[in-house]
Amino acid sequence: MLHVTLILFLITLFYLSIANRMTTYVNVLILQGLLLFVVSYLELKHIDTLNLILIMLETIVFKALAVPIFLRRVLKHNHITREAEPFLPNFVSLIITTIIVVITIVLSNAMEDVRLDKMFFVVALSTLFTGLYFIASRRKIITHVMGYLIIENGVFILSLAVGSEMPVLVNLGIMLDIFASVLILGIFLNKIGDVFKDVDVNQLTNLKDY
Amino acid sequence: MILFYLISASLLGAALFINRKRNVNYALLSTFLVIQIAFTVYACINFNKDSANYFTFDALGVLMLVTATIISVPAAFHSYVYIEESEENNPRSRATYFGALVFLITAVSAAYIANHIAVVWIFTEITTLSASALIYHHRNKLALEGTWKYVFICAISITFVFIGILFLSLSLTNSDADALSYKNLLLHKDLLNTSWLRLAFLFVFTGFTAKLGLFPMFTAGVDAKDKAPGPAAALLSSIIMGMGFVGIFRFYIVIANTTLLHWASLVVGIAAFLSLFIATVYMIKVKNIKRMMAYSSVEHMGLVMLGVAAGGIGYYAAVLHIILHSFVKSSLFFQYNQIYKVYKNKNIYYIGNYFQYNPTGAIVVLLAFLSVTAMPPSGLFVSEFLIFRSLFEAKQMLLLIVVLLLLTMIIWAFAKNIFKILFIPPVNFDATDVPRINPWRSLSQFVLIGGAAWLGLNPPAIFVELINQSIAKLI
Numbered sequence: 021m022l023h024v025t026l027i028l029f030l031i032t033l034f035y036l037s038i039a040n041r042m043t044t045y046v047n048v049l050i051l052q053g054l055l056l057f058v059v060s061y062l063e064l065k066h067i068d069t070l071n072l073i074l075i076m077l078e079t080i081v082f083k084a085l086a087v088p089i090f091l092r093r094v095l096k097h098n099h100i101t102r103e104a105e106p107f108l109p110n111f112v113s114l115i116i117t118t119i120i121v122v123i124t125i126v127l128s129n130a131m132e133d134v135r136l137d138k139m140f141f142v143v144a145l146s147t148l149f150t151g152l153y154f155i156a157s158r159r160k161i162i163t164h165v166m167g168y169l170i171i172e173n174g175v176f177i178l179s180l181a182v183g184s185e186m187p188v189l190v191n192l193g194i195m196l197d198i199f200a201s202v203l204i205l206g207i208f209l210n211k212i213g214d215v216f217k218d219v220d221v222n223q224l225t226n227l228k229d230y
Numbered sequence: 231m232i233l234f235y236l237i238s239a240s241l242l243g244a245a246l247f248i249n250r251k252r253n254v255n256y257a258l259l260s261t262f263l264v265i266q267i268a269f270t271v272y273a274c275i276n277f278n279k280d281s282a283n284y285f286t287f288d289a290l291g292v293l294m295l296v297t298a299t300i301i302s303v304p305a306a307f308h309s310y311v312y313i314e315e316s317e318e319n320n321p322r323s324r325a326t327y328f329g330a331l332v333f334l335i336t337a338v339s340a341a342y343i344a345n346h347i348a349v350v351w352i353f354t355e356i357t358t359l360s361a362s363a364l365i366y367h368h369r370n371k372l373a374l375e376g377t378w379k380y381v382f383i384c385a386i387s388i389t390f391v392f393i394g395i396l397f398l399s400l401s402l403t404n405s406d407a408d409a410l411s412y413k414n415l416l417l418h419k420d421l422l423n424t425s426w427l428r429l430a431f432l433f434v435f436t437g438f439t440a441k442l443g444l445f446p447m448f449t450a451g452v453d454a455k456d457k458a459p460g461p462a463a464a465l466l467s468s469i470i471m472g473m474g475f476v477g478i479f480r481f482y483i484v485i486a487n488t489t490l491l492h493w494a495s496l497v498v499g500i501a502a503f504l505s506l507f508i509a510t511v512y513m514i515k516v517k518n519i520k521r522m523m524a525y526s527s528v529e530h531m532g533l534v535m536l537g538v539a540a541g542g543i544g545y546y547a548a549v550l551h552i553i554l555h556s557f558v559k560s561s562l563f564f565q566y567n568q569i570y571k572v573y574k575n576k577n578i579y580y581i582g583n584y585f586q587y588n589p590t591g592a593i594v595v596l597l598a599f600l601s602v603t604a605m606p607p608s609g610l611f612v613s614e615f616l617i618f619r620s621l622f623e624a625k626q627m628l629l630l631i632v633v634l635l636l637l638t639m640i641i642w643a644f645a646k647n648i649f650k651i652l653f654i655p656p657v658n659f660d661a662t663d664v665p666r667i668n669p670w671r672s673l674s675q676f677v678l679i680g681g682a683a684w685l686g687l688n689p690p691a692i693f694v695e696l697i698n699q700s701i702a703k704l705i
Binding site: 131132133136148152155161164168172175178179181182185186188189192193195196199200203204211212224227 | 348351352355358359362371372375376378379381382385386388389393395396399409423425426456457
């Protein structure tokens with residue numbers, strides 16, 4: 021069951037790499053939040069109940085509800101166009117995502133550790149690198165933010181892998197999640213939307229050396 | 231005491247955010263400075279003692295803490311001058327600025343003395359938040375762009391450090407909450423799983439380079455220093471860089487006691503050399519003097535990490551260099567505000583003949599230039615010489631030759647711009663109403679530069695002893 025959920029999570033990455041519309045991105049983020057809810061329950065069910073409830077609340081309330089609602093509002097408020105406008109065609113994106121997953125599988129085979137479930141390692145690292153790839157290959161600032169949220173989800177999975185031994189690390193991860201998302205989304209995406217009318221990274225090139 | 235310090239500083243910071251009255255603002259700021267100094271004195275008295283479990287006043291922490299306090303006093307004074315003289319002096323931006331300043335200094339001080347990698351990480355997060363408020367001070371389009379880039383890159387690098395901490399926890403065989411303190415890691419150094427430790431070091435190192443201003447993530451710091459007000463940029467290029475250094479160095483001490491020392495020094499060395507190379511390329515073509523100073527910081531951090539990578543006497547030189555660089559570079563950024571006040575521009579074409587308009591400031595620029603480029607009377611000459619010696623002793627002749635060539639180019643580019651600022655008349659400059667600048671405002675810069683020279687050429691015995699203690703576990 022745990023592995024099925026994690027593999028589903030991996031499939032969402034492939035889906036993201038060929039998705040075209042901004043609303044699809046938001047929907048996939050919601051789905052990822054729900055999957056993380058299930059994963060965190062299955063992996064951490066034997067830790068302290070109060071802490072478990074806190075962690076699960078974070079996944080459902082924050083990752084699957086608050087952030088997507090906020091992203092929708094930003095999309096609407098700033099009249100951001102529906103297309104994601106990647107620099108590369110979707111087909112290339114799909115191939116690159118596949119290569120990332122293959123590399124992490126090879127890397128995970130090089131790591132010999134009985135305590136770590138390899139599935140966690142593969143899914144977490146491929147999510148991390150796919151997120152970085154999204155940031156590098158998409159044009160809009162809001163897609164950069166979504167790439168960052170995907171990275172956060174990857175880090176959350178990794179923290180769950182060690183979480184049954186050190187639950188305090190999962191809590192630290194949640195703190196990072198909320199802190200960085202609030203900082204990035206709450207303050208700056210709002211401001212940037214108001215100051216730069218069309219939110220495109222090509223507008224952020226005014227800081228120069230000369 | 232540490233808890234008292236953190237709570238009272240946070241309360242003062244929050245009060246500054248809320249309160250909009252001018253006199254109350256400055257009273258709160260002065261109170262904070264008193265608390266900061268008292269805390270530093272307390273740390274010196276309680277040398278090598280633990281405080282509140284997660285903090286230790288060890289040699290490296292005390293050294294950096296004293297440096298931070300010495301720089302934060304003139305930084306607060308110059309911020310006062312800057313805010314009072316700027317045209318957009320409204321109560322809200324003043325309150326935000328000083329509140330963020332207090333939080334920044336507190337978080338950096340706490341990160342210096344933290345003995346647990348996760349605690350250092352938490353305070354690094356807080357510095358990102360407070361530094362972004364300082365960078366966004368002017369609230370215009372360019373400031374927003376600089377802030378956005380800083381926040382985004384710092385958020386990613388903080389995530390990297392966190393991933394590194396997760397891998398580090400995997401490399402441990404025992405697992406309780408205290409297992410990740412540096413002391414515990416050193417105690418169990420033989421039990422650490424090296425393949426996880428490798429991944430952990432890669433991620434932690436990459437993450438902290440955003441604060442240190444080293445190769446992969448250096449861009450964020452340069453944009454931030456360009457847009458932040460002068461005194462805030464001085465803090466960004468001195469105490470924040472020191473925080474990045476402490477974050478990497480404390481972990482490097484752990485790595486150096488395992489079998490991975492050679493590999494880790496290779497990683498650090500490559501990043502350091504690339505930083506030097508990139509700094510050279512940008513220094514040659516840069517026309518914005520504030521960015522020129524920021525790239526010069528990238529160059530110096532490259533030198534510091536080269537010292538760490540070379541080992542031996544290089545460790546000593548690295549710690550010495552980062553402290554002296556903090557003093558000299560912050561004084562250069564303090565002086566920058568006076569330059570901007572005269573010319574209302576930071577492009578090298580529109581700046582020049584500074585000796586005529588502000589002789590005292592011009593002497594500061596000249597002395598700071600001599601110090602930053604490590605000309606013999608300056609203290610940085612000693613530390614750079616020791617770094618070169620460590621490279622020589624590590625039998626890295628080729629690297630040493632290339633580094634010296636790059637440094638020659640940097641000195642040439644730097645000197646070209648500095649002498650343009652000092653002696654060559656600017657383009658289209660209307661000299662009729664140049665504001666007269668009070669010479670006493672350059673006092674702090676003379677003190678800092680003189681202090682750096684004194685510490686480098688004739689270091690007091692206790693200073694040498696502290697540096698030796700902070701690198702004791704490396705040799």
